[in-house]
Amino acid sequence: MTKFLAFLTLSASAVLLTGCSLFYPNWGATSLPEEPAGETTATETATETPSETQAPTETETAEPEPTESESQKPEPKKTDVEIIMAVAEPDFGVLTVVARMPSVIDTGGTCTVRYQSGNFDKKFNVKAEPSADYTQCHPIEIPLKELVAGEGIVTVSYSSDNYVGTSAASSVVIP
Numbered sequence: 001m002t003k004f005l006a007f008l009t010l011s012a013s014a015v016l017l018t019g020c021s022l023f024y025p026n027w028g029a030t031s032l033p034e035e036p037a038g039e040t041t042a043t044e045t046a047t048e049t050p051s052e053t054q055a056p057t058e059t060e061t062a063e064p065e066p067t068e069s070e071s072q073k074p075e076p077k078k079t080d081v082e083i084i085m086a087v088a089e090p091d092f093g094v095l096t097v098v099a100r101m102p103s104v105i106d107t108g109g110t111c112t113v114r115y116q117s118g119n120f121d122k123k124f125n126v127k128a129e130p131s132a133d134y135t136q137c138h139p140i141e142i143p144l145k146e147l148v149a150g151e152g153i154v155t156v157s158y159s160s161d162n163y164v165g166t167s168a169a170s171s172v173v174i175p
Helices: 002-020 042-048
Strands: 082-089 094-102 110-117 120-130 134-137 140-143 150-159 163-166 170-174
Touching: 082 150, 082 170, 094 110, 094 150, 110 140, 120 140, 134 150
Parallel strands: none
Antiparallel strands: 082 094, 094 134, 094 140, 110 120, 110 150, 120 134, 150 163, 150 170
16 A cells, blocks of 8 residues: 555656746756758868868958848847736735747847836846747746836846837836
């Protein structure tokens, strides 16, 4: 009977821990694997070197100067930012904000949460990470003691090399 209880306990623990990945499926994920771009193979390198009898000229050894279009980064595209949840949790002493950028899979971005109440205005930055079919902000937990009590609004902005966007305002009440 004790073997059955031990098996049942282990099975239940495995099911419960597996369920945690549903909320934050890529919590500790690193960036997505990228394919190498522009690497030359050994055969390409051998054919590109000048023969020993040719003396390199100045134009062959000098590196080309970047053109104006190469030195400028492309403008980031606009994206939608959704606030899924913005709730004050006095039991935990935090304002919890959950946000995502639907249909955008992007790395290296930053989410900026802005809380405004009257003349009070405070910003908090967190990293963002790609998920299965969207990009999500890391869980944002702002200590309530750093905010002004009363009614306020929360907005979330996303910024990366590829995308920018700002959410619609979401109202919150800080106790």
